Amino acid sequence: MEVTAQNFKAVLPMVEKAIDEAQFVAIDGEFTGLNLVKPVSALDLPLERYDALRESSRQFLLVQFGLCTFHYDSKKDLYTNRAFNFYVWPRPYTRNAPDLRFMCQTSSIDFLVKQDFDFNKLFKHGISYLKPEAEEKMKKAIEDRQITRKSNDTPNAQHIPIPEAMETYINEIKTKIQTFIQGNSNTLFLEKSNAFQRRLIYQVAREEFTGIFLESVAVGRDRVIKITKMDANEHAQKDLDRNQSEFDVLDEAVGFAKVIQKLSQSRKPVVGHNMFLDLCYTLNQFVCTLPESYSEFKHLANKTFPILVDTKTMATQYPFRDEIFNSSLEELKNTLMTAPFHMPDVKAVSVDSGYELESEKYHEAGYDAFITGLCFIAMSNHLGTLSKELGPKPRLMPDSPLLKPFFNKIHLMRIADIPYMNLAGEDISPNRDHVFHVTFPSEWKTSDLVNLFSAFGNVQVSWLNESSAYVSLYDPTSAKEVLSALNCSSVYNIMTYGQFKSFEASASLTGITPTLAQSKLSFSDSVSELKELTKKRSISPDPEPYKRSKSVTDDDTPVQTSKNFAESSDW
């Protein structure tokens, strides 16, 4: 079901009921962009990935949120699903709301447009949202405003002296109000005025007249004061109505954040596929600005969603990794439809809420969430078949202890030795003694590095920027000899991975950044020859396509540690 500002209020109770009745919930997001310029490295640490994504989530927007609830009927041994596609958009909720700036990534927009994502609908009818922190602030502002208004309206309110230059103006206004009160008309619109003039007019009305009600209204682009004849009772009622309507506006502004609040309060397992982006953007946009500290982030994620399951982590870990060769969502689904797996038949609860396998609407957030949920059920049940105790028709519910090893482990894309981030504990800390950090002249190519390390056998090069890279030895046994053999050049600099990390940590404290003497490349004939042969990365005859869109991002080609040349290389 498509949910926009036009039907959100009506649909919300249905969504809340669906969450309440679900065994688990699958989610998926669509974004205006995925990553800022900094490229990821195959040797990033989870903390570094978090830092990069935190920055992205501050700048880009999640614009569609897919939510699919899965309901198990134990009598029929069948799941059904309800699905919702929310268009979300930070519409300024009042004329004083902050005018948000946000970033788009051309390839992401291009990708969404190709999936027929309707941007006009998003911008026209997207649902507003407000994080609890912003909601609180706005609530406080409304309360303060209402108190100020009330105190300004009492006879003993503070009096602002009328500036000399304003006296004629104010006297004219008084005459107008006097004439209006004596006349037959029931409403009077004063001429356009500025905010200070309006303040003085309110004061004059309060101090010198009774039986009238003033309000500031928009007429075209201008603010004018509208005066209505009104007795004290009507006046009081009007005040109450106005106060209530201000809170109603706030309620509408909170909008989609209510769905996430409901989801969090339900404590239900939340399943996503390759869900790190979805998680970060969702938290940042609807729950709380992402904290700087990585451990605080883990705490926030855990507090908000106590059970998170990433189907990509499942698919790439034991026991699935030996049977599943491509873990992109579409391929995963295809694999799980064939033996030894069994894809459950999950029907839609009703035609307008929920998907069926045949719907085939990839990259509609709700459909991707649906497929993710299916994959979760199929993999859960497969785990059940592996357990001898569960009998002939094993049905693993999401709270089964057999699933616990997969809880809160969020897949990390293309990191060779850290497959996931552990939200509920310490991350994996792999041995990187065979990894070296090298800085070099920016003309260097992968082939120069390969050549430099040729005495140590095959290597994998992970570029960091134009003039630095990590070089990993395929065979770690000779790692200890690298520094003494190679580190005698004024052209390049080599550190162990450990040295570099310490260096980086101290540099970030002192503000020092590594520099490299930009001397001419001359240390090796063979390298010079290779340089002749190879050309600049960007203009090689057949460069790899730049991985751009989410569909491609999910196509998580494993980093090849067994080859001379990584995909991100020169060729």
Next chain:
Amino acid sequence: MEVTAQNFKAVLPMVEKAIDEAQFVAIDGEFTGLNLVKPVSALDLPLERYDALRESSRQFLLVQFGLCTFHYDSKKDLYTNRAFNFYVWPRPYTRNAPDLRFMCQTSSIDFLVKQDFDFNKLFKHGISYLKPEAEEKMKKAIEDRQITRKSNDTPNAQHIPIPEAMETYINEIKTKIQTFIQGNSNTLFLEKSNAFQRRLIYQVAREEFTGIFLESVAVGRDRVIKITKMDANEHAQKDLDRNQSEFDVLDEAVGFAKVIQKLSQSRKPVVGHNMFLDLCYTLNQFVCTLPESYSEFKHLANKTFPILVDTKTMATQYPFRDEIFNSSLEELKNTLMTAPFHMPDVKAVSVDSGYELESEKYHEAGYDAFITGLCFIAMSNHLGTLSKELGPKPRLMPDSPLLKPFFNKIHLMRIADIPYMNLAGEDISPNRDHVFHVTFPSEWKTSDLVNLFSAFGNVQVSWLNESSAYVSLYDPTSAKEVLSALNCSSVYNIMTYGQFKSFEASASLTGITPTLAQSKLSFSDSVSELKELTKKRSISPDPEPYKRSKSVTDDDTPVQTSKNFAESSDW
């Protein structure tokens, strides 16, 4: 006429002809955003406005360019017009093109959506563009690539040794090619390979086989090598075709930039309304990244468009300023339709190219350009009537010397004493001896400042940020006494405008920023009282609407120097 990638190629000659045949051209742009967070001040210098706008134009995008050409038929004494609405969008032109990130401002998107701007059309069918600098770079890259390909294809090309780990793989490929050559099939697709593998395969093919042609093609998300049987002649032709097609892609990528190149080469007068944004975004996106130096910017603007006319500058300067009270485009048009002005009847050249006054499509870029052109003609002719020498039916052509005073003077929004930027010479440098820079605790309101300066009469407060503002005396005669009378506080700090500007210039060299001792506010009972009375700006009972959209931006409420309280004030 609406122009997208779908009809651009066909329409371009028509556009070029229209420019060639025009007396002048009017332009207008629509943008994804107008300004970054820094607010403008009524005492900004043109240089400061340029700096702010340069930053904006680096981040936001111009997404629709309206161009309206005006053609004068002297026999009929009539103008006609041709109008074009270009949707422009930085579509990645090849899979290696940079993946641009850009900024949107929520209010700008909201504004465009309300004018029925079609974002889906923009993202799907917007016309590509490439600045000359990027075009040159890409051209060079194509040439280099073609040279590399050619040299790799010659028998004596450099040989890359085949790594041991690859030998089996390469031998299998050789066998496949051998079998293919002996077989009946005319094409062979090799399996998915990485870039280095492909490089080696090309080498093997070159060194060991003849009569085949290799190319790398996309199959789904993968790159594979396609091999075709082909004799030397066909091979050569295929090479030529491929080379040509690479330049064709470049030509398409340059896209809309050609229209701006044509406009520049034509040296025709280019007319806009409140055109500073239009000018900066146009130059930055289609001509050249805006230079850091303000004087270089002036030079760039002048070189690109030798005659720029801003109808808002005309409308707000002598002799028009006494007859025109609201210079927003719509109001200006209305004023020019009544005596003493005369609005010309400008017909569309044809139904599908050009507007008429009745079209009423405000904020469609082409229509706004059309109305701008009409206003220019009406004001030009009015100038003619003021000149005694021109007879009863004065028609002022755009090159008339009477119009020269308005050339290259670009309107500056809401600067009290510098109405325009002079692109062809020195800017106005007004006396600001009656202006003071004040820093103070962030709790202060306009009223605190007004009170502080009360001994010097009425003032105007121009906020810079939460804790600093310019205060201008309405009556400059006592300016000399301000510092000695007021500058004796540890709570606030006062400098003359001149002192502050020198301080700022030296601070920007040394990196020092002004600080303020955050002591408690205590220096004046009356100020404390006022503080009690007034509330924080943002939650005042009836704050001014935040000026957000372009329509409002153009509604250039003059800065009121004659009042106690500026619009941007506390009330």
